[in-house]
Amino acid sequence: xxxxxxxxxxxxxxxxxxxxxxxxxxxxxxxxxxxxxxxxxxxxxxxxxxxxxxxxxxxxxxxxxxxxxxxxxxxxxxxxxxxxxxxxxxxxxxxxxxxxxxxxxxxxxxxxxxxxxxxxxxxxxxxxxxxxxxxxxxxxxxxxxxxxxxxxxxxxxxxxxxxxxxxxxxxxxxxxxxxxxxxxxxxxxxxxxxxxxxxxxxxxxxxxxxxxxxxxxxxxxxxxxxxxxxxxxxxxxxxxxxxxxxxxxxxxxxxxxxxxxxx
Amino acid sequence: xxxxxxxxxxxxxxxxxxxxxxxxxxxxxxxxxxxxxxxxxxxxxxxxxxxxxxxxxxxxxxxxxxxxxxxxxxxxxxxxxxxxxxxxxxxxxxxxxxxxxxxxxxxxxxxxxxxxxxxxxxxxxxxxxxxxxxx
Numbered sequence: 001x002x003x004x005x006x007x008x009x010x011x012x013x014x015x016x017x018x019x020x021x022x023x024x025x026x027x028x029x030x031x032x033x034x035x036x037x038x039x040x041x042x043x044x045x046x047x048x049x050x051x052x053x054x055x056x057x058x059x060x061x062x063x064x065x066x067x068x069x070x071x072x073x074x075x076x077x078x079x080x081x082x083x084x085x086x087x088x089x090x091x092x093x094x095x096x097x098x099x100x101x102x103x104x105x106x107x108x109x110x111x112x113x114x115x116x117x118x119x120x121x122x123x124x125x126x127x128x129x130x131x132x133x134x135x136x137x138x139x140x141x142x143x144x145x146x147x148x149x150x151x152x153x154x155x156x157x158x159x160x161x162x163x164x165x166x167x168x169x170x171x172x173x174x175x176x177x178x179x180x181x182x183x184x185x186x187x188x189x190x191x192x193x194x195x196x197x198x199x200x201x202x203x204x205x206x207x208x209x210x211x212x213x214x215x216x217x218x219x220x221x222x223x224x225x226x227x228x229x230x231x232x233x234x235x236x237x238x239x240x241x242x243x244x245x246x247x248x249x250x251x252x253x254x255x256x257x258x259x260x261x262x263x
Numbered sequence: 264x265x266x267x268x269x270x271x272x273x274x275x276x277x278x279x280x281x282x283x284x285x286x287x288x289x290x291x292x293x294x295x296x297x298x299x300x301x302x303x304x305x306x307x308x309x310x311x312x313x314x315x316x317x318x319x320x321x322x323x324x325x326x327x328x329x330x331x332x333x334x335x336x337x338x339x340x341x342x343x344x345x346x347x348x349x350x351x352x353x354x355x356x357x358x359x360x361x362x363x364x365x366x367x368x369x370x371x372x373x374x375x376x377x378x379x380x381x382x383x384x385x386x387x388x389x390x391x392x393x394x395x396x397x398x
Contacts, residue, residue: 074290076289112282
C-alpha cells in the first residue's frame, strides 16, 4: 500500500497534526513517520489520485496546520512513496539537506501576491499617458465608432499600451515589496494575472509586508492585488535550478522557452 | 491597516484558485517518491493572454475606449483624477470594482469574456507564450 507524503517536519515539531483528515474519499487519517531528527507527515495514498478540489484542499490544510506552529517543508501535491519504509529511508539519507532547509525556512512564511489591472482604471491611465491613443479614440468616437480598420488600429495601440503597463506594474510590485521580504519567487504567468509573485516573509515582518501591500493599493488604485498568506513555503522549499529557471523565464516578457514542470 | 488585506490560507474556492498553482506546481520534489500523474492540470498553464493577440480583443478594447470616453466626457484626462479620487475615497483597497459604475462592470465582463473566448480559441492564432499548447 503506497504512502502519500504531505510534508517534512522536525521530529521535535511542537504541534504535530492530530486527527487530521488527509486526502481521499473517505479522507485517509494523517500519520507521522519519525526518523531521527526528522518526521514525515503522511497518510495512506488513495488508489486513484486526481487533482480534485477536495484533495488539493486536504493537502493544503494538513500543511497549513503543520506550519502553524513550526516549520514544514511542503511536498508538491501528488507525491507518493511505495511504502512507509521508503519514506523513512529518504529521511535518513537526506537528513542533512532536509534539516538545512528546515533551518533556512524556520520562522518564515510564503505570501503570494497576484495582481490584475482594473480594466477601466488602466484604460483611463493609458488614455491619459498616450496622446496618440486618446486622439484616435476621440476621432473614432466622433465618427460613430470608426471603421473596422480604425477600431482594430486603436485596439492594437491600446493593447500594446496596456501590455507595457502590465510589465512596468509587475516590476513595480516586485520592487516595492521585495525590501520587506527575505526572498522573492516569480511565478509562471497566466491569463489570470499580470503578476504572480511569492515572497518569503519573516513572521515577525508580516505586518510590515502587508502594510506595504496596502500602501500599493492606495497609491495605485488601478491595481487589484490578491494576497494569500501566510502559506507553507511552497515556492521556497526547493532550491533546484529548475524552479529558478522557471521564475526567470516567466519574468521575461514574451519568452516561450519555459518548460512544463509537471513531469 | 491590514484588516482589509485578504489573508486567505486558500480555504475558500477563490482562494483555492489562487493558490492552486502553488500546491500543484511548487513544493518539494523528491525523486525517490513517485509523482502521481496528474492528468488535466495542464489547463492551468494553457496560456497566456492569448486574448492580447486577437483582432476580437482589439475590437473590444476599441469599444471599451469608446464607451470610456462617453462616460468621462471628451478631452477630459482630468477624469482620471476624478476616478482615482473616487477610488481612494471609498477606501477600496483591492475592491475597486465596487466603486465602478454598472457600465464599467459590463466592460469588465466583456474583457473577461474575451479572455475566456481567447482561451478556447487559442489554437487559432499564434500567441506569444503558448508554451503548454505546443505539447
